Amino acid sequence: MTTDTLPVLAILGGTGDLGTGLARRWAQAGYEVIIGSRTLDKAETAVADLHEVMAERGVAEVSVRAMENLAAAEAGDIVAITVPFSHQAATLELVKPALQGKILVDVTVPLVPPRVGRVQLPEGGSAGQIAQDLLGEDVAVVSAFQNVAAAHLQEGSGVDCDVLVCGNKKDAREQVIKLVEAAGMRGFHAGMINNAAAAEALTSVLIVINKQYSCHAGIRITGIGD
Template identity: 40%
Template sequence: MKIAVIGGTGGQGLGIAIRFVQAKEDVIIGSRTIEKAQSAVNKIKGLLGKDNIPNLGAAENPDAAKQAEILILTVPLVAQKATLLSIKEGAAGKILMDATGPLETAIGGSPTRCLYLPEGAASERAQKILPETTVICAFNNISSGALMNFNEPIDCDCLISGDDLESKKTVAQLIEQIPGVNVVDCGPLERAQIIEKITPLLIGLNIKKTCKDAGIRITGIDPECKLY
């Protein structure tokens, strides 16, 4: 499956890209410019100690969206709308996992506080911008540090929400290729309003140094009750 990590040049995007490259999926790093995208690819090659990674490529965001089957958005809130509009054509009819955190940093505030958006959640905002795309809220509660520690399994669940069950099954199978990660379906897309608010809580715990790369596990769920 070909995956485009849209805006994939930051820590979270790089970590997601590396994890799926390791899972032998085809990955395209997308950015506003091909130069930034290629720089991210080169960084991953350096981290993995490989000069040639055939299942990893670079493209500008619109081209990355057109080439891929599944998209993952990893940009800050201030860049979300413009980035989504730039990939609207290529994203039509596809699944987009939105990891956008509606943090106060978007207006110069604290990373431990959420912004309250008129649309509800950042993922709901994405769905309104891309009505022909199936948006799934995902990757909000897995830290970039844990993702970038790519030689180790991740001790964290991935909470997802979305309105299309088959799409959630598809992304669950994909995400659970990352060692240690279990996917928990939290229900319809509107539940993203709750999922996204966990992000500043985890950031706050990390800032206080009470833990490192804080994550979350949901207990009491039958492991046999998977989406797929």
């Protein structure tokens, strides 16, 4: 990967609503995307679906491939994980060697079903911190996208939601903010990785609001003078 080329983006657990939503946006923005899954079959189905959606949108060429999660993590320059919290640790353990020296975009929200509207942060403080602790210092874990509804990501239109971007390395946060912008949103430096707790907790609040308004709520940062 040189400074002239876009990084290859791998999405682990990329067949779910969040993963396919990000895949669509990044592919459409010109990134080479790898959809990873536990089985190649599921990843291939997701890739086929994505091509169909792009055809409907009149997007001529996108570069999207299907792989199993480990191969995806090996092939990606930047790796995102969009699995349920209950699968986060096992998935990261599997791909840990492949992530060394890379950025991991952690999209995990530590919801505890069935009470997903209740803030129940894990031991360790946040899913983002858990990922950083598990992967070690040579992986730059950056937490992002916790407050964006998957339904909005899957649409082709603009997303009325800002993204809080937490991580211990500024350069890594900046690279992820570029990916946020490529996906059509504003990203904000939101502090070190343990600040992921804020975005993760907020997701449960947004779920509570969604139930009241039958909507997919998000947030905007106000007052920054733009």
